[in-house]
Amino acid sequence: MANDNVELMRGEPEIAVRKLxxxxxxxxxxxxxYNIVDGIWVAGLGQAAIAGIGFVTPIFMIINGFSIGLGNGATSSISRAVGARNHERANKSATHAILIFLAASIIMSCVLLLLLEPLLKTYGASGQSLAEGIKYGTPLFIGLFAFMFSNGGSGILRGEGDMKRAMYAIIVSVVLNFVLDPLFIYVLNLGSAGASLATIMSALGSAIVIMYWILIKKDTYVHVTFKDFEFDSKIVMDILKVGIPASLDMLMMSIAMSLYLVFISSIAGEYGIAAFTSGQRLYLFAIMPLTSIGSAVAAVSGSAFGARNGDYLDRTHIYGTKFAMLLGVALMLILVIFAPQLALLFAYTPETAVLVPEITNFLRIASFGLLLVGIGMPSSFMYQGIGRGTTSLAWTIIREVIFTVSFTYLFGIVFNWGLTGIWTGLAVGRMIASILNFIYARTTIKRLKEQF
Structure with a gap:
């Protein structure tokens, strides 16, 4: 199976991107x-709990971002070794990646536990929403290793093109989360902390399954062993040169989201935060299919780059862009047309029913960003695939921090359009940056083809 996956990545790029x-x-x-289910169950706890979890969201993005980013670093390093037909290098990349996951999880847990309360206060959390945020955030930070090995291990599997087993591990975690959420939140009466614990235990289940395949069953393409292990700084740097910028991608988005929260809190307080948090869950859910196409583009681009095949790299990017753009349009239409019905998922109690109009407003405005986000997403992942993580990071900063933050402030605060201005800024900023990103990606590929 592993060899079939590897051959798929080395074959026709359009087929590889689609199948992966x-x-x-x-x-x-x-x-x-996870977030959708958590949001549905937490909605029964009231507006303060929704807002508290909303304040934790940017920090959770850092947690998830570092684990996904380091996993992307492993994907890039392994896929380039696969393209170059260097099996030994792929094995060493996977082994070093696991040690990086372990070290990073310990460091990040300690740092984030110390910063939790100060960060929440910086975002504007106070009173009951602050208490709920601490209840939700503390278990997440303690259990960071579960996310690190789940997302990082998936990155190793993606590097060798084994997407199906990564999917199977996720199915295990989702089933666990579905069962544990109501149990921990309501049966055991743990409230927001219960939602957090359910997510951690579910991620741990996924991590255990993936590590079993890699370390115990040993039926993956990469062979991970710590016997006679020799530290190789070049391999570590090869993983980190993509992994760290990819991790910082999520940090930059978290910083941007922190600024959105400050803007929103100044305009509409806890009400605005709760509406944004609920609508953002659905927006992020819609982004996931586009991100998956980007992840496939990263793996296939890495293989093409390792083989120094400029034509395959070009075709991978073009096909991924078309695929993501068509899907983005379809997802945008769903969110816009069914906005009132979707809003009810997070505002079904008498206390939270007042949020429905603003969640609907968010979905019908911010979702228009999906029209063009699809042409930027594969470009950013292509940079990661070819080992240019800093380029991907630069475009994240341009999109989220420079363009989107500027437009949300301009429309929401300067023009005094209120929450509608914030939602408009989210869409406009992301669309403009995505167009520019695509143009730069095409220029980059043209130069690489000339070099090859």
Whole structure:
């Protein structure tokens, strides 16, 4: 099976992107259902709990971002070794990646536990929403290793093109989350902390399954062993040169989201935060299929780059862009047309019913960004695939921090359009940056083809 996956990555790029994207898409949609399920159950706890979790969201993006980013670093390093037909290098990349996951999880847990309360206060959390945020965030930070090995291990599997088993592991975690959420939140009466614990235990289940395949069953293409292990700084740097910028991608988005929260809180307080948090869950859920296409593009681009095949790299990017753009339009239409019905998922109690109009407003405005986000997403992942993580990071900063933050402030604060201005800024900023990203990606590929 592993060899079939490897040969798929070395074959026709359009077929590879399509076949690899589907299981990643299912995996990411299932992963995103964590937040959806949590949101549905937490909605029964009231507006303060929704807002408290909303304040934790940017920090959770850092947690998830570092684990996904380091996993992307492993994907890039392994896929380039696969393209170059260097099996030994792929094995060493996977082994070093696991040690990096372990070290990073310990460091990040300690740092984030110390910063939890100060960060929440910086975002504007106070009173009951602050208490709920601490209850939700503390278990997440303690259990960071579960996310690190789940997302990082998936990155190793993606590097060798084994997307199906990564999907199977996610199915295990989603089933666990579905069962544990109501149990921990209501039966054991743990409230927001219960939602957090359910997510951690579910991620741990996924991590255990993946590590079993890699370390115990040993039926993957990469062979991980710590016997006679020799530290190789070049391999570590090869993983980190993509992994760290990819991790910082999520940090930059978290910083941007922190600024959105400050803007929103100044305009509409806890009400605005709760509406944004609920609508954002659905937006992020819609982004997942586009991200899955990007992940497939990263793996296939890495293989093409390792083989120094400029034509395959070009075709991979073009096909991934078309695929993501068509899907983005379809997802945008769903969110816009069914906005009132979708809003009810997070505002079904008498206390939260007042949020329905603003969640609907968010979905019908911010979702228009999906029209063009699809042409930027594969470009950013292509940079990661070819080992240019800093380029991907630069475009994240341009999109989220420079363009989107500027437009949300301009429309929401300067023009005094209120929450509608914030939602408009989210769409406009992301669309403009995505167009520019695509143009730069095409220029980059043209130069690489000339070099090859």
């Amino acid at each position: 994207a589907i299981p990643i898409m299912i995996s990411m949609l299932l992963t995103a259902s």
